[in-house]
Amino acid sequence: MKDFFRNYVKPQPSKALFLEGMRQLKLPGIVYAAVMALTVLLVNMDIGRGSEYVRHYMMDISVDFAFESVVAIAVLSGFFLFGATLYLSHFLRSGKSRDFYGAAPYSFGTVWLNFAGAVYAWNLIGIAAGHLMHTVFMMFRDPKTIGLCLQAFAGNAAFSLTLFGIMTLSVTLTGRILNALATMAGLAALPSTVWAAFHSTMINFYSFFGFVRQPSGGHCPDPIAYLMEACNFMRTVYSYRDVPPLFEILCSGSAIVYDVVMGLLYLAAAVLFASVRTGDTAGKPFVNKPAHLLALLAVTLSVCCWIASQSGILGRHLVYTLSGQDVYAYGAAGLVLLCAFTVFVWLCELLFTFRLKTSVLALKYLPVPIAAAMVITGIGYLADSAEFTTKINPDQVVSFTLPYNASLDDHLAIFRMADSYGRTVTEDARFTDREVIQYAAEWINQYVEDWQENPRQFYHQKVMGDYSSMRDSYQEYDDGQIGASSQINIRLNLKNGGSITRTVLFDQPHRDQLEKAITGDKTFMQSFLAMPYAAKLNIGMEWVGMTEDDVTAIYKSFVEEYNAMDDAQKLNFLKQELYADYNESLDNEAHLPTVSESDTTEETSDPNQKRRRTVLVSQSYRKGDYIIDQCDIIPGNSLQSPSFYLDIYGYAERHLYQSGYSFSQIFQIDPQRFPKTHALVVKRANDRLPAVLDAIEDHAAKMNYLDVGAAYHGADTFTDLDFYYRTNHMTEEWVDESHEYWEEGNWDDDGNYVEYEIETVKVDSNAIVRRLLDDAKATGNTVDFSKPYCILYIRANDRNRSVSGQFFVQTELRYQPVE
């Protein structure tokens, strides 16, 4: 240690050197800032072009806006930092500049500290230029995203600090640019390597560099894993497809803090190493042999694992149900991995030294990393095996938790109730009922027995890269019901303070049993069903013009009615989900409808439709505001003010969401863009409600629920399922397929084709709502389904949860044209 610090000179800040560094980077810095601003401008303009189309569908793209710029800025920043760091660190590599700076009355550490400051200062200038451009853009497009823009700037500044720290430490430790590159890769991957080694050694290579769901496997505390994930450089690239998580990962508070801390640590290490460097080491790796090998080990272990994880050659086995997250194990392919690792170590040594002889001699050290990899794998395997084969004693369990996971819709799988309700629980659901605990413990123990009997049944062959499609397959859509074999995480909290989390397959029998057990948990149900939730409500999308009093009155009536119910009625009320379409509407999660990737038809001409997917926006109510604003909600009726949401076309929306378009969107949609299947719907929508209602009344006998307009129940009774299929197959009945579009009429009982009279009529939509509510109050919960009735869908949100429900309203709705 003493020898290491033999040449240590404490680095000092120096204004003169800092300004010199700024001068040396002046031209590249200015160019960088200009390129940054221009790039962000182009990105935003490109989004703008797309956004007109997107906006047409009233989809919220605010997060997309921020995200696109964030990535562009992060990437450009990385390039600039790389070049600038290499440029200003030349005195660590070049003999000529070493002579100049070495003879100057400053230590290498002082020079490096101040030059590094100059590099980062220019980087900040460039990032600021980019974000300023973006902010200006957003001020015109969507002023409410200004806050997001600031957050994005902070996120990028912090993330670039980590990148910069990695780069400076790499160039300080190495002597050549190639060596520096290899070291950068290793340092970038090192946090994940460490985390993966300790977290789960059923080598989870996917989460190593890719998505990491909230880990709950018991090996690594969630906050640490989340922070690791936040700083995972590779995830930046890998996770590009997922919009919101990446924005959160880069720009959330914890990510910013983590990046700043890691960046400063790296920089501190870099300056320390520079402070003990002498001119002798210019052009050489600044490490002694043991440190050199340690660095080699870290770099090659990290990079080799990454290569293996990306390789489609190595078979990857999905192990599910056993851990809190999906894990992937390598069997015989592990040997291939080790061989590849060995070769890679040798190649890295060659890179570091450029001497064949030394590289050959380095082979004698290879048993070290190989042994390390085997030990890591072995320990983890043993630990995991022990854990997976240990049965759970229910007496040791304090509570049973269903961890909330927005991306998995766990509660949806459990509560086969109104989907909107099932989704609205935004926190862990915790049960203390012994029956529930007993059930959960038995459930897991069954899996332990199955594992002991035949572990292979838990392995699922999958080639790397199919993850997303494999993921989707878990949520199968089976005859309109929730996925028959969903996968959820369940956690048992132990008396000793620990917890055990498992991912289990959730099929119908389990669901029924669990739901039965859960609903028997009085404590849970009491809080779960409690109303009202809060004064913060959502906004009606279609019904603009509602007054504050209207909103308050409606809400109060809803609350009164709900509170008057007993628990069973409440639960029943909330379970009135007629159509189990999990690809559903706006909920607490603000699950924006788009065209699902699987739902494209050959008629779809817009290529954007095939790419769009459901955008899951997390519980940021600012985003909720954007969504609502995008949907032309009246100003002021935001989540910060009392308002009410009425979706009289709830079912219609669900159906339409199945195809990816909401009713409200349809109002403004160019029907040309839509598949033939929904042509009639579109036409009706475009013709405005009154005309639709007219048609409904004329043909009430032939219709049950329409997917637009108020849902009327005619004289015939149709089951929900029938209706669902009916509307999906409406073209068979209503549309002459010989025509490109729809027929504007229908066949009556006499076989006469009656054309609909379509006209645009102005209607007082508020009057319709009031009428419905009046009828709802008069009706109570008694509805004669043989008579015309309507479905009134109401939802109330607060910051943590929301509740919604459908009221069957006995009504014979007539429109009154406005004079």
Added chain:
Amino acid sequence: MINAINVTKKFDDFTALDNVNLSVQTGSIFGLVGSNGAGKSTLMRVMSGVYSADGGTVTIDGEDITNRPGVRRNLIYVPDDLYFLPGSSMDRMAKLCESTRARFDRELYASLAEQFEADRKKPIHAMSKGMKRQAALILALASRPDILLIDETFDGLDVIKRHHMREIMVDAVAERGLTVIMATHSMHEVDDMCDAIAMLHKGHINVQSDIQEVTAALVKVQIAFPQAFDEDAVRFDGANIVSFRCDGTVATVVYENDRDLVEHELKAKHPVLMNLLPLSLEEVFIYKCQ
């Protein structure tokens, strides 16, 4: 005053400097000569603080420079392989020097540039070798150092520029006590300018003294006898013959002995011819390094 005391420098298994002792007085011009690979540049780098010595110390006016960059604030090192910022001009390099040297004198810089007719705005990479060195020397002198270490001082400079540069240096030495240490292969330069020299050979200093003493350390004699003779014929008690070349009856012998002693002893042998020849510094260097 700058001193190197028992300085040792190793690079892996190779010892570049082995217990080197050097003392340079303030206000003098010191020549550091040596064969290729002798360690001149290494010694210069150690003395300027670029390298850290593995053994021994370097002091400036009694202050150890080890791990104390501030001590060398008035020391400038001009290496043989010059460094300039990519694409820079002399003016840009002047800014860099100004950043790193507190004493950088803009007026002196401008004056020197004018004297040498240097184009301050021209990219340095477009300059010739001599012009680059000229630029480096101008920048170094404009920094008003107390100690100037130059490796291959006038390499590439034309005769006139050399002469002019030499004059400026000598004036600086005389006026403000500038100490110059120049590593060079040119004995002519050393002879012309230096007050004292040190000869470095394979990491050791063979000779360190003022010029007169160095040249006086060896005596070169041309001697002839009536018959052919060998080295023994010109040997005497205490003689240290550095070189003996005989061509028939005439020989040239170099002694590392006192001049008077040599003269006296050889006269006693009654040569036909005996001339004491002057030795150039170059010859001294060659004989010392053999």
